[in-house]
Amino acid sequence: MIVQEIEYTLKDGRKALIRSPKEEDIPGILDYLQRSSGETDYLLRYPEEWSRYTVKGAKERFERINASENGAMLVCLVEGKVAGNCQISWDDLIKTRHRASVAIALLKEYWGQGIGTRLLQELIRIAEENEKLLQIELDFIEGNSRARALYEKMGFRITGVGVNAVRLKDGTLLNEYHMIREIQR
């Protein structure tokens, strides 16, 4: 789905814009995907694992998600530059259509400005407006205290652990925690 644009001011005074992705965002998004996955171990891909994600693929993906009734992608632009994005999606299966999944990431230079909070608020609003949805779910990797603090602040709680779900290049094994937030209406 397409979301209404939101303009607001960051903690440091810069202007931010949150909206659905457009074709003009593709170079910025591809750059952000590669760079952000090199800035933290807490995203599931390494930078080179984005190399098969092409301009054509991104265009098709944006068109598909913007046209979908089962989710939305939001891009955050700060002074015209892609700072990060987030996504919410759910399926149509009778047994699981009450569950939405969310994911979020930002370039490091934009951490700590309240963007994660603002994006997550918007994803929660989208979920609340879809009456079929009863809960929002996400996962975070062991050690990601910033993400965990954000999610707990927004009402998520840990409900499970995927033991050794992530293995870094150096062999370090990390757990992945599953969180849920019930939707209040």
Ligand SMILES: CC(C)(COP(=O)(O)OP(=O)(O)OC[C@H]1O[C@@H](n2cnc3c(N)ncnc32)[C@H](O)[C@@H]1OP(=O)(O)O)[C@@H](O)C(=O)NCCC(=O)NCCS
């Ligand atoms: C996780 C992420 C999306 C958070 O976004 P953000 O814009 O930095 O978060 P916010 O500025 O809205 O801060 C959210 C909360 O985190 C907490 N927080 C801030 N800095 C923190 C720190 N250094 N350590 C722990 N918690 C911290 C605070 O509780 C803050 O809320 P408050 O400012 O109201 O007190 C962002 O840091 C990021 O993209 N990280 C890398 C990718 C990633 O880990 N994605 C999530 C995968 S599960």
